[in-house]
Amino acid sequence: MIKVHCIAVLSRQGNPLYVGNFDQQQEDVKYHYLAHTSCDVIDERVEQNRAGDLFLGLLQTVGDMVVYGYVMNTGKRIILVSSVSTESAAVRNALVKEIFQAVHAAYIAHACNPFNEAGSEDRLADAKFDSLVAAIARARSTPSAAEPLPRARP
Amino acid sequence: MAKQYKTIGEETWKNSVEKVSAELFILTYGSMVVQLVKDYEDYSAVNKQLDKMGYNIGVRLADDVLARTGLERCPDLHATAEVISKVGFKIFLNITPTVSGWSPDGKEFSLVLDDNPLNDFCELPPRAVQGGLWYSNILCGVVRGALEMMHMQTDVAFVHDVLRGDDTSEIRVRLVRVLEEEVPAGDD
Numbered sequence: 001m002i003k004v005h006c007i008a009v010l011s012r013q014g015n016p017l018y019v020g021n022f023d024q025q026q027e028d029v030k031y032h033y034l035a036h037t038s039c040d041v042i043d044e045r046v047e048q049n050r051a052g053d054l055f056l057g058l059l060q061t062v063g064d065m066v067v068y069g070y071v072m073n074t075g076k077r078i079i080l081v082s083s084v085s086t087e088s089a090a091v092r093n094a095l096v097k098e099i100f101q102a103v104h105a106a107y108i109a110h111a112c113n114p115f116n117e118a119g120s121e122d123r124l125a126d127a128k129f130d131s132l133v134a135a136i137a138r139a140r141s142t143p144s145a146a147e148p149l150p151r152a153r154p
Numbered sequence: 155m156a157k158q159y160k161t162i163g164e165e166t167w168k169n170s171v172e173k174v175s176a177e178l179f180i181l182t183y184g185s186m187v188v189q190l191v192k193d194y195e196d197y198s199a200v201n202k203q204l205d206k207m208g209y210n211i212g213v214r215l216a217d218d219v220l221a222r223t224g225l226e227r228c229p230d231l232h233a234t235a236e237v238i239s240k241v242g243f244k245i246f247l248n249i250t251p252t253v254s255g256w257s258p259d260g261k262e263f264s265l266v267l268d269d270n271p272l273n274d275f276c277e278l279p280p281r282a283v284q285g286g287l288w289y290s291n292i293l294c295g296v297v298r299g300a301l302e303m304m305h306m307q308t309d310v311a312f313v314h315d316v317l318r319g320d321d322t323s324e325i326r327v328r329l330v331r332v333l334e335e336e337v338p339a340g341d342d
Contacts (some may be wrong), residue, residue, distance in 0.1 A: 112177075112275035114184025115191075115282070128277055 002095050004137040005065065005081045006031040007103060009124065012075035014039040018124040022137045031081060034067055038079050042069050054104075055097045058089070068093075070100035078103050099140055102149035106132040159236045162223050163244035170222050171245055180274050187289060197285030204288070208295020215296060216303035219245065231329055232256075234304065235263050238297060247271060255326070265297075267323040270316070278317045288312040294325055305333040 005023040008031060010016055016035055021028050041059040049056065049071075056069035061084065070078040078100055085092065110116065110129040135150040190200045219225075219242055228234045235253045244250050249271065255264035272290045288294070294310040301308045307330045314320035 109275055112181065112184075113277050114181070114188045114275075115277065115279050126277070 001142060002085070002092070002099070002140050003083055004099065004141055005083065006034070006079075007099075007133055007137060008032075008035040008079050008081075009103075009107065010035060010039065010077040010079070012077075014077075016123070017076070018129070018133070020130065020133050020137065022134065022141075034062060034065065034081055035079055037062075038067050038069060039077075042071065042077050042079075045069065046071055055093070055100060057093060068096045068100075070097075070104070072104055072107070076107075078107075095140065098149065099136060102136045102151070103133055105151060106136070159233075159240040160250070162225065163241040163250070166222050166241070166245050167248060176271060176274075180272060183272055183292070184276055191282070191287070197282060197287040201286070201288050201291045204291035205295040205298070208292035208297075209299040209302075210295075211292070212296040212299020212301075213303050214299075215242070215246070216300040219300075228304075231260060231263070231306075234301070234306070235265075235327070238300070239265060242297075242300065251325070255324075261329040263327055264313070265325045265327065267325070270323050273317055273323075276317060283318050288315060289317050290315070290323070297325065297327060301327075302333070307331050307333055 005021075005026065007018075007020045007022070008016060009018040014036065016032060019028060019031055019035065021031055038059050042056060045056045045059070054070055054072065056071060059067045059069045059079070061067070064084050065081050066084055068080045068082070070080075072078070080096055080099060082096075106129055109132075110124065110126050113126075116126070132150055139149055187200070187204070190203055191197070194200050194203065222245070223241060225237060225241065228237060239251050239253050243265075249267060249269055251265040251267045253263055254266055256262070270290055272293075276289060278287060278289060282289075288311075291312060294312060298308055298310040301310075309326075309328045309330060311326055312324070313326045314322055314324040316323050
């Protein structure tokens with residue numbers, strides 16, 4: 001299990017498309033800041049990442065927050081903010097990668113909606129995407145780690 | 155009789171139908187509806203256009219279905235409803251809507267779609283829901299067109315749609331009148 005504080009989706013240029021704050025104690029602005037500072041690290045990793053792996057791994061650690069990154073095939077980025085933990089890096093990475101893949105699938109389902117303006121740089125204002133990502137974050141925040149993550153299309 | 159239609163539908167679907175990617179079809183239909191919405195800006199006009207398009211498809215489909223399946227004339231509206239559901243919808247969309255809600259005079263029935271593939275990925279914006287958009291209205295036109303080729307004038311319309319927040323998607327079919335039957339040459 002992993003306590004997810006924030007999941008953010010950024011455009012290729014780094015504009016925030018979606019910032020989901022699942023931590024009641026922190027304000028949104030802190031996660032906006034974290035997302036922004038992660039942009040440079042992501043750009044660097046993408047440069048190095050010739051293998052084409054979508055999961056970028058641990059990007060940075062700020063205080064007690066750890067930030068993981070993932071890049072979609074279209075260049076959009078997903079970052080996940082969690083707290084420092086004592087689990088091994090490999091276990092953590094596997095969990096986080098799974099979450100990223102679920103969020104990626106949710107994003108694809110959102111993009112396929114014909115009523116959405118695809119490729120826009122504006123904020124994603126879709127209640128369904130919002131609730132899906134929240135459900136994904138919630139599912140992994142509790143110890144019942146065996147269930148598959150929520151999907152848009154059953 | 156119903157079992158026979160079901161078998162015919164499944165056999166034809168398995169053997170005589172060329173398949174195309176479902177996602178391609180769904181995305182094409184979606185972008186067509188969105189384009190119509192942008193062009194007309196009035197949701198009831200979009201509904202009418204979808205119905206007209208469906209009608210043009212339906213009048214051509216009827217011959218297609220009969221040629222593929224070799225079905226004979228249906229004795230009554232009940233049998234027709236079964237054919238639409240178990241053969242028609244099955245062959246073209248691989249779904250079998252449930253036939254129900256028969257009116258006492260036997261002239262109206264409902265097709266309840268448990269799973270409408272056109273709805274995958276689609277979320278109607280609130281404006282569209284308020285404006286009265288029936289997203290899959292093309293299906294109503296198709297049924298109306300096909301039945302007109304079978305010499306039945308009908309009114310076909312959506313009454314419920316899951317995209318609008320209802321529990322099910324339901325199409326209501328009402329027989330208005332049977333059109334003048336012409337006896338084909340050579341029939342005894």
